[in-house]
Amino acid sequence: MATLSLSINGRSVTAEVEPRTHLADFLRSDQHLTGTHLGCEQGVCGACTVLIDGKPQRACLTFAIDCDGADVRSIEGFENDLLMNELRAAFSKFHALQCGFCTPGMLASARDIVSRLGEVSEKRIRLELSGNICRCTGYVGIVEAIRSVSLGKAPESFAVAAAATRLERLGADVVIRSTETAPTSQLGRSKGEGGSLEERIVINAPPEEVWGALSDLRRVAPCVPGAEITEIDGELIKGRVKMALGPIKPSFRGEARVSLNPAAREGKMTGLGRDKGTGSSAEGEASWRVIEGPANGSVVVVSMNWRLTGMLSQFNRSSIVRDVVRGLATAFAANLEAMLKGDAPPPSEPESLNVLQLIWSMIRQRLFGRS
Ligand code: FES
Numbered sequence: 266m267a268t269l270s271l272s273i274n275g276r277s278v279t280a281e282v283e284p285r286t287h288l289a290d291f292l293r294s295d296q297h298l299t300g301t302h303l304g305c306e307q308g309v310c311g312a313c314t315v316l317i318d319g320k321p322q323r324a325c326l327t328f329a330i331d332c333d334g335a336d337v338r339s340i341e342g343f344e345n346d347l348l349m350n351e352l353r354a355a356f357s358k359f360h361a362l363q364c365g366f367c368t369p370g371m372l373a374s375a376r377d378i379v380s381r382l383g384e385v386s387e388k389r390i391r392l393e394l395s396g397n398i399c400r401c402t403g404y405v406g407i408v409e410a411i412r413s414v415s416l417g418k419a420p421e422s423f424a425v426a427a428a429a430t431r432l433e434r435l436g437a438d439v440v441i442r443s444t445e446t447a448p449t450s451q452l453g454r455s456k457g458e459g460g461s462l463e464e465r466i467v468i469n470a471p472p473e474e475v476w477g478a479l480s481d482l483r484r485v486a487p488c489v490p491g492a493e494i495t496e497i498d499g500e501l502i503k504g505r506v507k508m509a510l511g512p513i514k515p516s517f518r519g520e521a522r523v524s525l526n527p528a529a530r531e532g533k534m535t536g537l538g539r540d541k542g543t544g545s546s547a548e549g550e551a552s553w554r555v556i557e558g559p560a561n562g563s564v565v566v567v568s569m570n571w572r573l574t575g576m577l578s579q580f581n582r583s584s585i586v587r588d589v590v591r592g593l594a595t596a597f598a599a600n601l602e603a604m605l606k607g608d609a610p611p612p613s614e615p616e617s618l619n620v621l622q623l624i625w626s627m628i629r630q631r632l633f634g635r636s
């Protein structure tokens with residue numbers, strides 16, 4: 266017997282194993298994780314595919330002892346993974362499974378395809394899936410499901426994936442939706458603390474409707490918690506954003522220049538704001554694109570660069586900003602959907618964006634899987 270220590274689905278495990286035990290048997294018999302299926306046991310069918318250190322591998326061809334120190338993720342380990350949840354919903358919607366025997370391995374490979382390649386063609390999906398065999402459903406639904414989830418997505422950056430692995434080793438469930446990107450403007454070189462990221466917001470309304478709303482800045486501004494437009498003069502808009510950081514309540518006043526390209530359903534904004542109370546300044550640029558999403562819905566792809574100076578720049582750690590942006594995006598999507606349906610218009614008086622509440626809700630979601 267040999268001693269094996271590894272992380273399985275974010276949990277530290279130490280066990281005695283026979284050197285000949287393969288990982289699939291170890292997961293199924295020792296760890297009772299029977300979602301890893303065994304079909305051929307000779308590396309052909311892909312039913313046993315799991316992620317080892319983030320990469321899909323055959324559990325039937327991998328000795329458990331070779332995973333000493335590794336991070337193993339089986340199908341049971343994706344409960345709070347947003348991308349996997351999207352894939353699961355799409356597999357249901359597109360009838361991508363019948364008996365379900367191949368499905369855990371298919372989903373592990375599908376997650377790898379979308380996170381590694383982003384938006385991907387049908388041809389490439391078929392090529393990438395050539396190591397996973399389905400004996401009863403056929404591949405049309407599986408390929409459609411993966412393609413629909415990939416629409417509008419960019420490949421996940423190495424930095425984000427590595428950070429996720431580190432967090433998982435600490436026992437946290439991780440939802441990755443933001444992609445940190447390299448600064449693309451002068452903002453990245455000026456004084457202060459800055460960053461950039463890309464976020465995808467799924468809206469349950471057709472792209473034309475979403476674009477129509479986003480083009481009407483006065484209409485859409487109330488959907489952003491804490492934002493208010495005070496003046497629009499051509500491409501120039503003036504307004505303010507109110508926040509609440511515990512006892513600190515900054516109110517940024519500033520102006521931005523907006524340009525819209527209706528043919529491509531793309532918009533761009535550059536702006537500068539200042540909060541007198543804390544002496545902080547924020548400058549940033551954002552661009553957005555509305556594309557078709559799953560189930561006749563839309564995906565708004567937003568890219569941002571920003572730079573903070575003054576007291577508030579201490580809150581610029583990328584994880585904090587990412588959580589705030591993600592929380593904002595969720596609130597914005599809910600408000601916009603409600604506004605488009607006309608059943609619950611956003612409040613006319615902007616409320617402060619409660620940053621600490623947003624961060625806490627994202628941490629709770631990561632750790633406990635609820636908001
Ligand atoms: S059971 Fe591992 S590839 Fe078939």
Ligand code: FES
Nearest residue numbers: 363365367399400
């Ligand atoms: S759903 Fe039955 S083998 Fe794929």
